[in-house]
Amino acid sequence: MKQIGIVMIGLVLGGCSMHEQALNSKQILPSAYSTEVAQEENEISPQWWEKFNIDPLNALVEEALVNNHDILMAYERLEQARTQVRIAEANVLPFALTAQTSARGVNADGVSTRSEASSLSLNVAYEVDFWGKVAAQTRMAQTSYMASQYDLDTLRLSLSASVVEYYLRLAALQKRVTLAKENVQIAQQLLTIVTHKEAEGLATQVDINRQNSSLLQNTVALVALQSQAKQTANALALLVGKAPQEFEVPLVSFDEITPLRVGSGIPSELLVRRPDIASMMAKLKNAEDAIIVASAQRFPSFKLTGNTGLASTALLSLSNPLTSVLEGVLAYTLFDGGNIKEALNAARSRGNEALLAYEKTILTALKEVEDALLDQALSTQQLALQEEILALEKTTLAQSTLLYQEGVSDYATLLDAQRSFYQAQDQRATQLLSLLNATVTLHKVLGGGWEK
Template sequence: MALPSLFLRIRPLTLALTLGGLSGCMLGPDYQRPAVSMPVDYKEAAGWKAATPRDGEARGDWWRVYGDARLDALLVQVEVSNQNVAQYLAQYAQALALTGQSRADLFPSLRGSAGMTRSGSGGGTYLTSSTGSSTSSATGSSGSEGVTQSSSRSVSGISDNYSAQLSLSWELDLWGKLRRTLEEDRASAEASAAELADATLSAQSSLAQNYFQLRVLDERIRLYDINIRSYERYLRVVRDQYEEGQTSRATLAQAETQLESARASSLDLRWQRAQYEHAIAILIGKAPAEFSLPVAERFEQRIPETSAGVASSLLERRPDIAAAERDVAAANAAIGVAKSGYFPDLTLSASGGFQDSGTKKLFTVANRFWSIGPSFSQTLFDFGSTRAEVAQARASYDAAVATYRQTVLDALGEVEDYLVELRTLETELAARRRAADAARESERVTYDQYEEGMIDYLDVATTQNTSLSEQQSVLQLVGTQLVASVQLIVALGGGWQNETEAPATAR
């Protein structure tokens, strides 16, 4: 009988056992998302614009709300070149492959083998030879073993033996172990995808924050350079006056101190700028020596209007929360996998083929062999090992639930922190700008008085230093505000603004 006829004969038994396996029970609890306590609104969202985030749509390039073309070009490179993101991408690909392997375990494994052995013997002896092939599912399922044996007599000379066979193995999922394993691996893959999104968002956030800090440093250095040029002019005037005996040595020393202090402060900011530039290079996957960011001709500080939305939207928007929730789902499925250790495994195996000592007669009915039958395997006594595995799975699930809930609480705390920080910074920045304006006016009036000989240069230097300090404080607050706005957008899970909307004007 040919092989196709053989497998047609065993198909009814295979079908019956398969249907029995697929209709088997599913051990372990079915997954339900753990309940978490979510406030209706944020405590610190008073006065913020309400929003309805479009959670089902792509978030797009959230950083475009800042209206900075150079920043746009840099952040696009994060997904392509950042090595941390590449690492998480590889882990996600690995998780997908593991899911595919678990899915394949639900189906039968078919293997074929063919072989030839040659043996020799002395005269008057009988030679018995045997060949065997064991088959097992390439995906990890229980396998079956088909053995081909042949015996030939040779008075003197060489004996050739040929064999060909097919072996079928199928572990029937009576208790849902394979399906729970697939469920666990699929949830793990989804968690890996969320971790990839979280790593990407984190790298983008770090780059945006470093970029804004660098641009603010550029503005602070530019401000120092302007004042240094003014101080140099003042020093020349004071030195001339000192040489003519019109002013004191203390006044000259004050002018020199003022100039050198500004120069030192400017140099201090320059190495800080270089470090931010190095950090940006690494975030886009480049060596610091291969990257430079020119000073912008003009840096317009854009603080976008950020919509806080409802607190419950974090559950759908934040990738770290999504990853933690998928870890809970995977841990839940692992309980069912552990429970299956209490029950026997059923494997259907079948094999058939031909064997003969000559190639011309190999594929004939006389040389045919076949075998078919189910096999059960059950651990009879394991000193509580299975019970311990179930307890471990339950404890792992409880830990995953606690991690998920803590991740939600941490996310809520971050949003509240950045909301109150931005609201306070807006008021603080307005006050600081008024102080800087007043300081500049005081500097102007004081210098006019000095020019008219009404006051000494020491008073001028004092007001100039105060004015410079206030202006530097304004720029520092702008940088803090920009960084906080990035942190809030990221804490809310990324941007959701319509890409056709123009960024809000700077506050």
């Protein structure tokens, strides 16, 4: 009779099984990027920064991936997610409860006595997953763990790129500081020339005052660049997980750093190349299972007891399985004040939100790649033009200095040539940094060699 009752439960409630629609994205990816990329460019390797061939930079990246506090906290979050997977997986296994009792009493004379009698009981139970709730909860823990892993990979990728960017910025600032020092020296030399000219009656005090002002302005610019370099080094120390006071950065010559070249592939490859997209997909799957769990709350849960019977906290009795189950279902659906229904609606809404977030992440990734490709192309052109400008300004300064010393040209022409040459040098360093940063950003937005 008991077996018949169990079969009846399956027959009656089988029609109540849930058919939740999967949250599938209808996002259509373009076939190619708008900005063309040269065919000879290379694919990205997981340790892409090593292609710069800068040993101090390689050491800093590896140190940051081990000691950065955000990375360490992400590892802790990953361990917490792994623990939740173990807990969820344990819930699908039978569990046993034991109880032991002993007694202590008082006799007729009021003397305390100890009873050696004790009892031990063992109860074993196993939840029957009629509605797929337990399985969905297990998958939720697993997808949460996967999302945490992908979030960690995203953070590692972002951290690597940040270390490279700050190192390149610091090298560029060192170059600009050197240029600023040279410009101060040139201004000092010109001040000496103007002073001699004034003594010979070939210049005025106004010329001396103007050159003194130029010297002071160049000195102020130098101090500002030195301050920027120190702050950049401090930021790099934080990324590496060290105190700024004990941090030293061995820098290579900025002029020796060559921009990397990389192939962008096709847009659809981003789905498997970017860990942030993989994370959003895992969270989307998690939301789907959350809907299943919320939907299962409409129905009672059952456990197999140690004597192979059925037990349910939702039902008062299973002496009549068919009647009891039907009453339990009605109690769930009619007399819960609508809480379960609204919880299911909320879960579905969160699922739709997760789907939209997933699609937005894809669109954002496409935008970031397009921006990086365009930035790289424009920065390459601008650097080439700036190098032509620098060559012209260098020639102009040399000619202006010679003409002024010979008395053929006036001081204003020389001062203008000096300023233009320094600005061209400084702008060339800035433009090279922009190109380097564009290539670093492109590596990052393409996934940095990561694959799902």
